Amino acid sequence: MARVILDMKNIDKEYFGNKVLKGVDITVHEGEIHALVGENGAGKSTLMNVLFGMPVIHNTGGFKGEVIFEGEKVNVSSPNQAMELGIGMVHQEFMLLPGFSIMENIKLNREPTYHNLISRIFGEKMKSLDIKTMRSDSRKALDKLGIDIDEMLPVAGLPVGYMQFIEIAREIDKTNIKLLVFDEPTAVLSEIEAERLLKAIKELADSGIAILFITHRLDEVISIADNITVLRDGEVVGRLPSEEATVEKLAQLMVGRKVDRVKKEEKNIQRNNNGDKILRIKNLKVDMPGEEVKGLSLDVYEGEILGIGGLAGHGKIGIANGIIGLYSSQGEVYLKDKKIPLNSPKEALSMGLAFLSEDRRGVGLLLDESIELNMAVTALQVQNKFLRKMPLLTFMNLLDRKAIREFAQRMIKELDIRCTGPDQLVRRLSGGNQQKVCIARALALEPKILFVSEPTRGIDIGAKKIVLDLLLTLNREMGMTIIMTSSELGELRSICDRIAIIYRGKLEGILPPDASDVDYGLMMAGGYKGKEVS
Amino acid sequence: MKDVNVKTKSEAASPKLNNSITKILINNLVPIIFCIFCVAGMYYANISTKFLINSIIERMARNSFLVLSLIIPVIAGMGLNFGIVMGAMAGQIALVAITYWDIQGLGGFLLAAVISVPIAVLFGWLTGLVMNRAKGNEMITGMILGFFANGLYQLLFLFVLGGIIPMKNERMMLSSGIGIRNSIDLKGIKYAFDNLIKIKAGGLVIPVFTLIVVALLCIFMKFFLKTKLGQEFRSIGQDIHIAQISGINVDKTRILAIIISTVLAAWGQLIFLQNIGTLNTYGSHGQVGTFAVASLLIGGASVTKATIGQGLLGTFLFHMLFIISPLAGKSLLGDPQVGEYFRVFVAYGIIGVTLGVHAWQQQRQAMEKLKE
Secondary structure: OOOEEEEEEEEEEEEOOEEEEEEEEEEEEOOOEEEEEEOOOOOHHHHHHHHHOOHHHHOOOOOEEEEEEOOEEEOOOOHHHHHHHOEEEEOOOOOOOOOOEHHHHHOOOOOOEEOOHHHHHHOHHHOEEOHHHHHHHHHHHHHHOOOOOOOOOEOOOOOHHHHHHHHHHHHHHOOOOOEEEEEOOOOOOOHHHHHHHHHHHHHHHHOOOEEEEEEOOHHHHHHHOOEEEEEEOOEEEEEEEHHHOOHHHHHHHHHOOOOOOOOHHHHHOOOOOOOOEEEEEEEEEEOOOOOOEEEEEEEEEOOOEEEEEOOOOOOHHHHHHHHHOOOOEEEEEEEOOEEOOOOOHHHHHHOOEEEEOOOHHHHHOOOOOEHHHHHHHHHHHHHOOOEEOOOOOHHHOEEOHHHHHHHHHHHHHHOOOOOOOOOOEHHHOOHHHHHHHHHHHHHHOOOOEEEEEOOOOOOOHHHHHHHHHHHHHHHHHHOOEEEEEOOOHHHHHHHOOEEEEEEOOEEEEEEOOOOOHHHHHHHHOOOOOOOOOO | OHHHHHHHHHHHHOOOHHHHHHHHHHHOHHHHHHHHHHHHHHHHHOOOHHHHHHHHHHHHHHHHHHHHOOHHHHHOOOOOOOOHHHHHHHHHHHHHHHHHHOOOHHHHHHHHHHHHHHHHHHHHHHHHHHHHOOOOOHHHHHHHHHHHHHHHHHHHHHHHHHHOEOOOOOOOEOOOOOOEOOEEEOHHHOOOOHHHOOEEEOOEEEOHHHHHHHHHHHHHHHHHHOEHHHHHHHHHHHOHHHHHHOOOOHHHHHHHHHHHHHHHHHHHHHHHHHHHOEEEOOOOOOOHHHHHHHHHHHOOOOOOOOOHHHHHHHHHHHHHHHHHHHHHHHHHHOOHHHHHHHHHHHHHHHHHHHHHHHHHHHHHHHHHHHHO
């Protein structure tokens, strides 16, 4: 058996009383490719943050458990220290300076230097850069990866595939590298590029570097990894050598959880899935950084709750943002028979769409304004509601404070918003109550379709259920069509009628909420190749 | 993957000629516009070539240093450092000191250069501290800090000197004995630098030594950018976040950039004033920032990119306009007052126009990127 490089034992981590890691163990040997698999929020990034000693860990009370690196107990307190130990990371988003050449990027802040006249007086910082060594070292690292590219080219304008390799070259150029972490390295690559990358990773492992590989692509995991650890809800739920793993098995381990149907009895109500199509999306493309939609077609039926799921970065968040017009988009979207003009939030809102943003505090609320104004502001802008008409001076309409107050008081009562009164500042409310204010604001528009993005993000568990129940009530009692985007599959499965899974910016398939975990896991990992399941 | 590489190279090698010409024109729009202004101005101004050449050489020698002091903060991603006004103040404080001690000639000048360094370092350090708290708004921060420092400067020269620190010198002090006169004669060090090596030939006067010093500064800057510290400036200028993750101490390095800029500006102001020969106590530093920034921008620099060549070209064009525009205004409209108006108009107009053009260029680039 090869030498153990990294041994993390019984790692516990809490964020404000919320346990995100529960007794996680992981062991990586020399020359081993160890895959770490799990849904969003399963605790993978937190585990890596612990390994790298990120400030976010120390600022929130540290962690429990032991990290043993090369047989010695270490207490990594900063990313710099991790680097010194020989732990490297290839980031998911590129940490490259576009204006620098490939060589300068590989050697960033590790430039070899030599003394000159001035540096002898003024010290280290004034040493000249040793361009020759920089070039030859970079060349060596690139050759090791089998990349045939001029190291003097600027990074700006290179294909994404190359950028990933430059990041890796930077890590292997560090002479003492012993453990290399890849954080979803293939997420942005085309298939050919991904294959090439996997080959390079294998070669690295053969040269004795231990590799920790984080990914969502299950087929990749099986083809490349030696051992696989599956995380779910902060716990290790599976640990198996890759020979024993199948995509189905991994998918089930990854997703599997008890699904609570909220108010099951109401589900018996005749759903009008066969009803009219209220929204038709054709070939929608949205340019939202990190969540691009690349040609999505989807129909929504009147009166349903449609869930949109999928892994982070595949574009599910982009859909609602694109249709509402917050990010530039192309394609055709029809509300009944009317075409919705894209790239214009005002038009979209006035046609009867409403949107609860995933960025509640940034886009969703005016934090330093009162509850009542927050509730009224969109309707006021878009539909000229809550205004007192002035004779003649129509452009100088005044706020109808009385109507706003009445509406706010009704909403506070109906949605059970815990506050000191309608004039309290929204900033002072808890996450759940802020979300309710957002919902009230959407209700003021009396929308035909309500888009909801990540409605329970950053809300504690009790409030989560209330928000979900509220959405369900709006749908069942007021007949509002709701399109809900969420990273939490369990949440989607608890209230949605149908769930669309997005993979790489396109619709992968649509599942009923009671479909098996295997189907969900496979679909999220792109295993269905567009097959319709129902 | 090799194929991709070859393809991009061949595309770059054979672009359409028309396209590349418009590109060059658009990328150098600002210097080109001002070249046209200069030529047109020369036509109307009707001045002797000798006078023109003499003036421009003198002005290049005395202003280039100040303009070049702006380059490092731009490279470090801190924008145009309007805070060099404080460097100028440091230089002037040193000048007042040596004039009071009556140390003359080159010795006096060099002593002033030495005295100004600790003062400029202090000012630069304080400016850097404030700018680190206002990341992304360095330019306006620098400008306002300049106004604020001007207040302290006046307090020092109008009240503290003579009022708290005893000073007796009838030629320098106001008649009340408290505060410094409005203008101080710098006879002692006038041309102390310029005259070290000066060529007078065929009616031309060339301050060779000062030009050599400017050249040395250029060489030093070139060298400097190839050092470890220079590379750190460039890294931070590209992306603060990535620089930080790579382990560069961003805050400290940014402060260093401002300190270097401020010290260079102090020296630049000394070179400027030894050529002028009089210190306008409360006004000499006033427009240092604006004029230097305008010069750099005319040369084609932007808030994020500046080279030594752009600095020198810009100094040349800006002062060419400065010489020509009053004369052109006078001969066109027959009133020298119009010419004065022209100068101010030119300086501020330039900053406005160039910033506008750069914004337009950036938008255009972004549009092109989208099309790809």
